[in-house]
Amino acid sequence: MVGVRGDFMAKSNVKKILKLVAGLCGLSTFFAIIAYGFCPKGTIERNVREEIDATPIFYSAVEKMPSLEKGYQELLKIGDGK
Amino acid sequence: MYSLHRRSIMRNSPWSDLYKKEDWWAIWFAFVVFAGAVAGIVTKVPKIGKWTVDPTDVFLTVKDGIVTGNIFISLMFLWLGLGLLTLIGIYFMKEKPGKYLLGFTVIFILSIISYALSHQKQVAAWGFGYAFWGLVVGLLISNTTGTPNWMKNGVKTEMYIKTGLVLLGAEILFNKILQLGGPGLFVAWFVTPIVIIFMFIYGVKALKIKSKSLVMVIAAATSVCGVSAAIAAAAASNAKKDELTLAVGMSLIFTVIMMILMPPFIVAVGLDAIIGAAWMGGTIDSTGAVVAAGAMLGADAEKVAAVVKMIQNILIGLVAFFIALYWVAKVERDQDNPKPSFKEIWYRMPKFIVGFLLSSLLFSFVLIPLMGADIVEKQVIGNVTEVVRNWLFCLAFVSIGLESNFKELAGQMVGGKPMILYVVGQSFNLVLTLLAAWLAFGGILWPKVM
Numbered sequence: 451m452v453g454v455r456g457d458f459m460a461k462s463n464v465k466k467i468l469k470l471v472a473g474l475c476g477l478s479t480f481f482a483i484i485a486y487g488f489c490p491k492g493t494i495e496r497n498v499r500e501e502i503d504a505t506p507i508f509y510s511a512v513e514k515m516p517s518l519e520k521g522y523q524e525l526l527k528i529g530d531g532k
Numbered sequence: 533m534y535s536l537h538r539r540s541i542m543r544n545s546p547w548s549d550l551y552k553k554e555d556w557w558a559i560w561f562a563f564v565v566f567a568g569a570v571a572g573i574v575t576k577v578p579k580i581g582k583w584t585v586d587p588t589d590v591f592l593t594v595k596d597g598i599v600t601g602n603i604f605i606s607l608m609f610l611w612l613g614l615g616l617l618t619l620i621g622i623y624f625m626k627e628k629p630g631k632y633l634l635g636f637t638v639i640f641i642l643s644i645i646s647y648a649l650s651h652q653k654q655v656a657a658w659g660f661g662y663a664f665w666g667l668v669v670g671l672l673i674s675n676t677t678g679t680p681n682w683m684k685n686g687v688k689t690e691m692y693i694k695t696g697l698v699l700l701g702a703e704i705l706f707n708k709i710l711q712l713g714g715p716g717l718f719v720a721w722f723v724t725p726i727v728i729i730f731m732f733i734y735g736v737k738a739l740k741i742k743s744k745s746l747v748m749v750i751a752a753a754t755s756v757c758g759v760s761a762a763i764a765a766a767a768a769s770n771a772k773k774d775e776l777t778l779a780v781g782m783s784l785i786f787t788v789i790m791m792i793l794m795p796p797f798i799v800a801v802g803l804d805a806i807i808g809a810a811w812m813g814g815t816i817d818s819t820g821a822v823v824a825a826g827a828m829l830g831a832d833a834e835k836v837a838a839v840v841k842m843i844q845n846i847l848i849g850l851v852a853f854f855i856a857l858y859w860v861a862k863v864e865r866d867q868d869n870p871k872p873s874f875k876e877i878w879y880r881m882p883k884f885i886v887g888f889l890l891s892s893l894l895f896s897f898v899l900i901p902l903m904g905a906d907i908v909e910k911q912v913i914g915n916v917t918e919v920v921r922n923w924l925f926c927l928a929f930v931s932i933g934l935e936s937n938f939k940e941l942a943g944q945m946v947g948g949k950p951m952i953l954y955v956v957g958q959s960f961n962l963v964l965t966l967l968a969a970w971l972a973f974g975g976i977l978w979p980k981v982m
Binding site: 466467469470472473474477481484485486489490492493494496497498500501502503504505506507508509510511512514515516518519521522523525526528529 | 582649650652653654655656657658659660661662663668672673675676677678700703708711712713715716757758759760791792795796818819820821823824825827828831832834835836838839841842845909913914918922925978979980981
């Protein structure tokens with residue numbers, strides 16, 4: 451009985467590990483495609499060329515935000531004719 | 533089913549809540565980080581570096597193109613600092629400190645891997661950040677081998693999210709709004725509440741989506757600022773983790789699509805670059821993608837897009853507060869008591885939301901006037917609190933992935949209703965924001981900016 455159960459557990463573990471390996475292969479392929487392969491023209495191509503990081507989820511993580519803010523205020527002043 | 537936090541329905545909130553409840557611990561953890569940063573005890577928290585071919589480059593510190601050192605030691609200190617700080621809370625919340633520390637350590641390593649994947653230069657150009665990779669890495673483990681029990685002790689999603697949100701409060705600087713004038717404020721703040729309310733009514737009444745929290749999280753992600761708004765709305769509306777996963781996943785995919793398609797569309801139809809930039813600032817979910825898309829239309833357009841998004845970012849404090857208020861007063865109210873008193877609302881209000889607003893007020897109206905905007909923004913926020921907040925969110929996304937499974941996610945997508953909600957809501961957002969951008973930056977309500 452124990453042997454049958456142990457056998458079943460071992461098969462189940464092998465199945466899980468195979469699933470993990472398959473998942474890792476899929477993930478690695480996806481990563482390789484976007485990291486080294488497909489790079490559409492336009493925004494992504496420019497981001498790569500200019501090393502623009504499009505990942506920040508909040509303004510405080512955008513490195514050049516202070517200069518963008520300053521530049522925006524200057525634009526408003528020009529608009530106001532000051 | 534999991535929820536981001538379970539609200540006490542007890543009418544009395546004993547003093548012991550201050551050291552027994554996760555909501556309060558989120559505030560204490562964040563305020564310890566604030567105190568350390570303001571006092572100058574913590575001056576820099578390690579950031580994962582960029583890499584192209586060799587992933588080990590993420591551990592190098594580079595200045596002006598020259599390698600100046602590595603972050604191994606400071607990463608160890610970060611692991612130790614975050615681990616020990618949260619361990620105090622774990623101990624008082626009567627959980628198992630030793631097992632937590634082991635699970636936390638592995639989740640911290642998975643977070644480093646997720647961060648590293650997001651910092652490959654071309655991957656970063658696509659906009660697939662740590663939230664995406666954290667979820668994917670966690671989902672990969674939980675849906676193949678399953679998350680081991682010993683690792684589950686470190687999966688404290690709510691604690692990481694709530695602490696991260698209180699830290700995020702420091703980045704919501706109301707004084708900035710006053711400096712940035714009317715046009716950006718109009719585009720960001722006029723449209724956002726209308727879109728949230730429209731999407732909520734449309735999702736609940738027209739699409740008849742049963743989970744109001746799912747509708748609210750998708751609405752906040754679409755109308756405010758993607759991932760960060762989704763996290764705040766999920767925590768405020770007691771959303772399930774797979775609901776947050778779904779909203780974040782849709783937001784990340786549409787962010788990439790909109791970042792790629794909107795600039796060439798604006799050029800093709802001959803829309804004024806500044807109006808187009810304000811339009812993208814108000815509609816593309818993630819801030820990094822907005823700046824990247826704005827740059828495609830020129831230097832001035834980049835500034836306008838970035839600032840409109842920044843003002844929208846600042847709105848998430850108020851949005852989270854009102855969602856929490858609506859949830860305790862309406863959605864989760866006691867059926868026998870249709871009009872809850874102020875006292876009851878206070879008892880049931882998630883306290884970390886109060887911490888979130890308090891930290892925003894503290895930084896906006898006390899620390900900046902006392903210490904100066906430059907020191908607070910660069911040294912306190914930029915070098916410390918923002919970096920710790922990102923690490924906590926990364927830990928949270930790995931944890932969410934470790935707790936989610938594809939079957940539950942597929943269950944949420946039945947009938948494609950969440951996708952319909954996102955697409956209809958985003959379409960409404962696009963139309964309304966274009967109108968607002970034209971009124972604000974087209975020389976109608978304010979003088980043209982250039």
